Amino acid sequence: DSGVTQTPKHLITATGQRVTLRCSPRSGDLSVYWYQQSLDQGLQFLIQYYNGEERAKGNILERFSAQQFPDLHSELNLSSLELGDSALYFCASSLAGTGVETQYFGPGTRLLVL
């Protein structure tokens, strides 16, 4: 158990809908990262937050957005969902978000868009 929690574990929804994924980092970690894992793309970095502020952006679509709240939990919002958004979404956390420290991953949310 990494100490990172994610909810829900599974999500089934329809195209065009909007969903919210939630992540709580390990105790003491200030930085949260979101990754997408699909069969043909592997693990792709989406976005990073540090202590409530956006720190880095990866291949995140404009339909997707995220935020980190004062209690340090983070939410990833996916809107206007398409079939291709079906994937595993992982949250990771690290202490200070410097880039050279270990990122610990949560169990993931499996999203299926029908």
Place this chain on the structure above:
Amino acid sequence: EDQVTQSPEALRLQEGESSSLNCSYTVSGLRGLFWYRQDPGKGPEFLFTLYSAGEEKEKERLKATLTKKESFLHITAPKPEDSATYLCAGNTGRRALTFGSGTRLQVQP
């Protein structure tokens, strides 16, 4: 563009048959090389971090090494419970990990 390449894509071993997984990287200014283990449908589980060429780290039957161009994950006398996908990732200090596509390891009893 930063790139991490893992080989082989898949590896099937008999229990007790040692082998090595390769991770080569073209990441300018690499500041950390990470190994993770991932079971199907689960989140990546941290194994090792290597920071400089020549560094080695061990954990049970696993040993990770790092050179200037690549990293190896050596598996000694594997057991069926070592079956998983092993992921390698590089970090340049820009905060995001660049992952390889992984090596799917299957250890047969």
